[in-house]
Amino acid sequence: MLEIKNVSKIYRGGKKAVANLDLTIQKGEFIAFIGTSGSGKTTAMRMINRMIDPTSGEILLNGNNIQQMNPVTLRRNIGYVIQQIGLLPHMTIRDNITLVPKLLKWSEEDKNKKAEELIQLVDLPLSYLDMYPSQLSGGQQQRIGVIRALAADQDIILMDEPFGALDPITRDTLQDLVKELQVKFNKTFIMVTHDMDEAIKLADRIVIMSHGEVIQLDTPDNILSHPANDFVRDFIGENRLIQARPNVRSVDEAMIKPIxxxxxKSINEAIELMRDRRVDTLFIVDNQNVMLGHVDIEDLLVSHKKFQSLSQIMRTNTYAVQSGVMLQDTVRTILKRNIRIIPVVDHKRRIVGVVTRAHLVDIVYDTIWGTEED
Known part of the structure; x- marks a missing residue:
């Protein structure tokens, strides 16, 4: 547990960067600091690993005052991910991942085992371990930056605008990855961001700051439903109306039955099913309803004379969302990637429904205007 008790940071000249910050962060919680430039969000986070020391107040890690700890030792026990990634260019990916374990005197066997375990978690081949950062794309490098922060099994991971330099699709994919890893390993993540969508998607609680003060500290749902004042309301933005709809929160409540x-089955059978059900996309499943891929009408029309079965032409890189995820996350994905339909799957990747762009339009209309009876 991390306790921040009445912490302030005052710079020369009397500028108060952070004023009387009080915050208790539980193990396994995801906290996002957000605010305008100069709001104090970065200063607040950097005081946690003593990159900046507070002027007053105290920060307790599992009951121990961090001011009484060796700052180097403290930092080796807190992971850190930055926007600039920070991989050392002269070191291999393996050495970059195991940098902190090396400082902690891990054995070669343990370091290699940890590197191989982590790189597979981010869907990169083991051969990348012997490559150098310059040989990887920006998104791949940032994946390495994320798992490097997990390499020494630190309980707390700090993230300083980690996705700001990435393109929208890569950023969206990495956000999903970070949330998955945070839940999987039950780590405490504390992130600084300027992106409200990112904070809503990832955080359990959001700390909205302005001029060094906390304006609102609450869950994403409560902030969306009950903004503290006009500053928060403007910061959220009117375009997030869909997120404030009280009776549609998760994809399960907005999904429809998949076809x-x-x-x-043959391609001709697929064409017949599309014609009967008036759809342009079919999802391919096995006998246990596990999703294998999908085909759309263009795939069938182009391929029906060349191939016989769907297994020969189906697309296997189908983007899906997990049952239970927040609806706003799926809305953002549909808008960013210009996707018409997204399947919803359970933890065994069995398809349980689909969310379509057209159905979401109906929800938005209801949100803004309601029904005639209302």
Missing amino acids: TITAE
Whole structure:
């Protein structure tokens, strides 16, 4: 547990960067600091690993005052991910990942085992461990930056605008990855961001700051439903109306029944099913309803004379969302990637529904204007 008790930071000239910050962060919680430039959000986070020391107040880590700890030792036990990634260019990916374990005197066997375990978590091949950062794309480098922060099994991970330099699609994918890893390993993540969508998507609680003071500290749902004042209301933005809709929160409440077909069926059978059900996309499943891929009408029309079965032409890189995720996350994905339809799957990747762009339009209309009866 991390306790920030009445902490302030005052610079020369009397400028108060952070004023009387009180915050208790539980193990496994995801906290996002957000605010305008100069709001104090970065200063607040950097005081946690003593990159900046507070002027007053105290910060307790598991009951121990961090001011009484060796700052180098403290930092080795707190992971850190920055926007500039920070990989050392003269070191291999393996050495970059195991940098902190090396400082902590891990054995070669343990370091290599940890590097191989982590790189597979971010869907990169083991051969990348012997490559150098310059040989990887920006998104791949940032994946390495994330898992490097997890390499020494630190309980707290700090993230300083980690996705700001990435393109929208890569950023969206990495956000999903970070949330998945945070839940999987039950780590405490504390992130600084200027992106409200990012904070809403990732955080359990959001700290909105302005001029060094906390304006509102609450869950994303409560902030969206009950902004503290006009500053928060403007910061959220009117375009997030869909997120404040009280009776549609998760994809499960907005999804509709999917149209599925098994992989051994013929292309002609698929065309008949599309015609009967008036859809332009079919999801391919096995006998346990596990999603294998999808085909759309263009795939079938182009391929029906060349191939016989769906397994020969289906697309296997189907983007899906997990049952239970917040609806606003799926809305952002549909808008950013210009996707018409997204399947919803359970933890065994069995398809349980689909969310379509057209159905979301109906929800938005209801949100803004309601029904005639209302």
